[in-house]
């Protein structure tokens with residue numbers, strides 16, 4: 224089928240996410256390997272955001288494909304009450320890498336479902352109903368997860384589920400306190416949260432859920448002291464700390480889990496994406512020992528037909544083996560430093576770059592109209608203008624796919640990327656910045 228025919232078929236029947244349906248014509252992708260994908264016209268495109276920040280091991284990995292093929296020949300799926308070797312082994316393998324005593328795994332199909340289960344767990348475990356989440360956050364698109372989400376993707380889904388309360392997290396580059404120092408920003412933000420909890424009755428709060436490093440809301444990296452303070456605040460008030468590691472986990476932030484960057488152990492981790500690098504969908508919610516003990520003689524009243532799908536679990540095991548054998552977590556940390564330096568250089572060269580933030584191979588360029596005043600170029604929810612659509616086009620015309628939204632350009636390639644390929648990405652990003660510079664000043 225040629226590209227035009229395929230696009231016509233696609234637009235006759237398919238509903239796309241997050242879009243008005245009219246007028247959208249997708250680039251049709253035929254195949255992918257390593258950090259590259261090829262469209263149906265044979266054009267090579269760099270997958271500069273690893274799919275949707277999930278394909279951490281890169282495309283077409285033979286070790287994973289062969290493990291999945293072997294599993295498919297044996298058993299794809301069995302009713303969830305049965306045990307299977309891939310499910311038991313993957314849970315054990317996850318426990319090898321999670322911090323502290325987070326050793327108990329419930330499998331979901333993706334990130335949003337993992338968060339739904341975390342909400343239920345926290346409410347049942349504490350007997351409280353409120354869940355706190357940050358304004359600058361995305362936690363998924365199902366009923367509970369989209370209510371947790373702080374950003375405007377929540378707006379059309381309101382009123383959402385009851386009991387969710389939003390709070391301000393630290394955003395050192397832009398904060399209502401007007402301070403530049405990250406530590407100071409963290410301290411003041413924590414004070415504000417403590418105050419909010421006091422008014423709201425801390426004993427009514429079951430959990431605080433955070434992205435340890437804020438993902439699609441701009442790769443915001445909190446100071447270590449903030450995360451430690453948050454842990455302490457939770458402990459003092461009997462509140463569970465949930466780390467949403469759907470994006471931050473599996474090496475993206477240069478450690479096995481994003482929270483490992485802060486030497487903090489949460490009570491629950493939710494994850495997905497890099498758990499299978501997207502070869503098949505799989506999510507997980509991981510409990511610590513005290514939650515595990517609580518449910519020993521009480522039912523965990525939740526389930527999914529596909530919890531612990533045998534094929535997905537076999538994929539997860541092989542995928543984690545690739546992280547281990549190719550030292551991808553370490554490579555993410557090392558090459559992330561290189562990428563961070565390259566982005567710093569872009570900041571110096573371009574009037575429209577206000578800030579660059581990078582941790583592991585997880586980076587964001589924040590665009591501004593004016594470096595001094597930090598006036599945004601697109602503005603919150605594109606309140607000023609839509610910059611990302613044109614930027615995305617410039618990148619694609621130059622053979623690079625990047626996720627761009629509002630004032631943010633995200634660079635988060637597969638962790639297998641080498642430095643020459645990073646240079647290739649940065650050179651194309653620069654072409655986009657030449658255009659955004661014309662809007663600045």
Ligand SMILES: Cc1ncc(COP(=O)(O)O)c(C=O)c1O
Nearest residue numbers: 333334335361362363469470495
């Ligand atoms: C931090 C975070 N949590 C949850 C989700 C939702 O995951 P999924 O789309 O797999 O349901 C995402 C997706 O991007 C995410 O970034």
